[in-house]
Amino acid sequence: MKIIEVEAIPLAVPFSRPFAFASGQATAADHVLVRITTDDGLVGHGEAPPRPYTYGETAGSIVSVVRDLFAPVLIGADPFARERIRADLGRTVANNAAKGAVDVALWDLVGQACGQPVHxxxxxxxxxxxxxxxxxxxxxxxxxxxxxxxxxxxxxxxxxxxxxxxxxxxxxxxxxxxxxxxxxxxxxxxxxxxxxxxxxxxxxxxxxxxxxxxxxxxxxxxxxxxxxxxxxxxxxxxxxxxxxxxxxxxxxxxxxxxxxxxxxxxxxxxxxxxxxxxxxxxxxxxxxxxxxxxxxxxxxxxxxxxxxxxxxxxxxxxxxxxxxxxxxxxxxxxxxxxxxxxxARQGPGLGVTIDPDKLAHYRADR
Ligand SMILES: [Mg+2]
Structure with missing residues (x-):
């Protein structure tokens, strides 16, 4: 199994009300959906929430680092080789949410390939x-x-x-x-x-x-x-x-x-x-x-x-x-x-399905 495509899709889903805390406030889920596709047709997903007040990442920076630095490393790699991929991604410092979403998507793929839920x-x-x-x-x-x-x-x-x-x-x-x-x-x-x-x-x-x-x-x-x-x-x-x-x-x-x-x-x-x-x-x-x-x-x-x-x-x-x-x-x-x-979801991997109509509606890059 080899990775053939890596996408980072910015989303914008409004909150029903703001969520406030001492270091900031969130008013919408401006998250980035990381989608990794393999040559045997499996699709893994991860979600990167940008939290600039904590990690310095923005939706734009997450999209950039996934597209420009992580995708070239991931394309052609085997999702099971998570330790090798971790070391390769580790050559880029910080970018924690971007790395976290990639790792979640890899486990989603591994679970689907094994027919087992991640938990x-x-x-x-x-x-x-x-x-x-x-x-x-x-x-x-x-x-x-x-x-x-x-x-x-x-x-x-x-x-x-x-x-x-x-x-x-x-x-x-x-x-x-x-x-x-x-x-x-x-x-x-x-x-x-x-x-x-x-x-x-x-x-x-x-x-x-x-x-x-x-x-x-x-x-x-x-x-x-x-x-x-x-x-x-x-x-x-x-x-x-x-x-x-x-x-x-x-x-x-x-x-x-x-x-x-x-x-x-x-x-x-x-x-x-x-x-x-x-x-x-x-x-x-x-x-x-x-x-x-x-x-x-x-x-x-x-x-x-x-x-x-x-x-x-x-x-x-x-x-x-x-x-x-x-x-x-x-x-x-x-x-x-x-x-x-x-x-826990009982389906293989994360056990989730993305609604294509909702994705088209909430994606912020079209
Ligand atoms: Mg805390």
Missing amino acids: VLLGHAADDVAAAHMIGLGTPSEMVADALEVNDRYGVEAFKVKVGRDLAHDLAAVRELRRELGDSIELYADANRGWDADTAVVAARRLADFHVTMLEEPNPADDVLGRRRIVRESPIPIVGDESTISLGGVARSLLDGDSQAISVKVARTGFTDSAKIVGLCEGLGVATTIGNQIDGMLGTVASTALGCGLRSLARHPVEVTTFLLMTDDVLTEPPTIADGRIA
Whole structure:
């Protein structure tokens, strides 16, 4: 089996409402669909969400790097040779979302060629996983209304609360959420580097009072001593996310004492490097959880496959609800969340089909 075509197709799907966090805001899914075709007619897909406020990538840069640098390496390659392809793509630094989407598309192809779903190839730890919902920044009452709706409609019982603005405002929101949702619901928090170290130390203690289980990226990790002080003084684990975006970056962060748990994202490390990161963390006794890069439906299916594939990721609720913000998408069959859980697709590869009419409608390059 050889790759004969690699496409990077920019999409534009509006959100029903903006999603806000300390480092930015998303108003539409301006994702890039990576489509890889082989000589025996298989087609693999991956989704690259551009997040310039985190990785510096734009839809335009993703399209360019896939078309100009990755496609020449991929054409003629065997999708099973993922380690060789990983090394070849690695000669281009950064471009995490572009590389992640290519890797997801390769696994989609390998699964289709083997007649097996990706989560089974990864290790089949579970058939489904608990879902977690990210609550974007808003007024406390808006944030509570969002959580209650998702809890009521989908049975979700784990919530990541975006924080990292004015601390009093953040704490008011968390207090309201805890009061309205009750004690059995998991709340964890993500500041997206919005605080300085002094504020973050106070925040961590106060969040612990509301039984918040962990705190992601409280301050910029480049504030090296400040970050280590937060880790030392926080009563709850500090989670690395945008400061731990590669295998080596995770190792450095853990050894330097910058984080105590790791958020893994298919959107930036695909399946291959996500699995390597999980293995590294398992060996060090460090918890991992699956985060969300404001994924669309395809990214959600991929995150679910990773969570169902690897045992340590299946333990914590997986962030899978951002596709609910999208007014539509290019998959024929959207993901479904019921009773607080999301199941892995049973079809070979990712088990998805792209709707050609929707793709024609939402592609941004025609
Ligand atoms: Mg985060």
